[in-house]
Amino acid sequence: MPMFPFLILPLAAMALGVVLVGLHLRGIRKPVLIGLHLLLGLGALEILVVLLKGTPSADGLPAGDFGNVAAGLLALAAFIGLLTPIFGKRSRLIANAMLVAHGSAGVAGVLLCIAWASSL
Numbered sequence: 001m002p003m004f005p006f007l008i009l010p011l012a013a014m015a016l017g018v019v020l021v022g023l024h025l026r027g028i029r030k031p032v033l034i035g036l037h038l039l040l041g042l043g044a045l046e047i048l049v050v051l052l053k054g055t056p057s058a059d060g061l062p063a064g065d066f067g068n069v070a071a072g073l074l075a076l077a078a079f080i081g082l083l084t085p086i087f088g089k090r091s092r093l094i095a096n097a098m099l100v101a102h103g104s105a106g107v108a109g110v111l112l113c114i115a116w117a118s119s120l
Helices: 004-026 031-053 067-087 092-118
Strands: none
Touching: 004 031, 004 092, 031 067, 031 092, 067 092
C-alpha cells in the first residue's frame, strides 16, 4: 500500500498551521482556516489510528518504534490545540505558550509519521 496519500493530510495540516502562525503574528484571525486546520489534523490522526489498529475486516500495519509515538504526539497536539482557545483567553502569554506546545507536538508527530511510513 503506498503511503503517499496518507502523508498528504498531515503535511497539509502542518502547512496550513504555518500559514495560521503567520496570520496570528499579524493579529489576523480566520475562523474558516482554523476549522480547516482542525479537520485536516483530526483526519490525519484518524487515518494513522486506522493504519495502526486496522479495520474490523483487516489487520493493522506494524507500529514499529514510531507508529504509536506518532499517534500519541498527534493526539496531544490536537488536545492542546482544542484547549488553547479556552485557556488562552486569560492571557496572551498562556495562549502563545500553548500554541508553541501545540506546534511542537504537531511537528514532531508529523515527522514521526513520515519516519514510520518510510520504514514500512
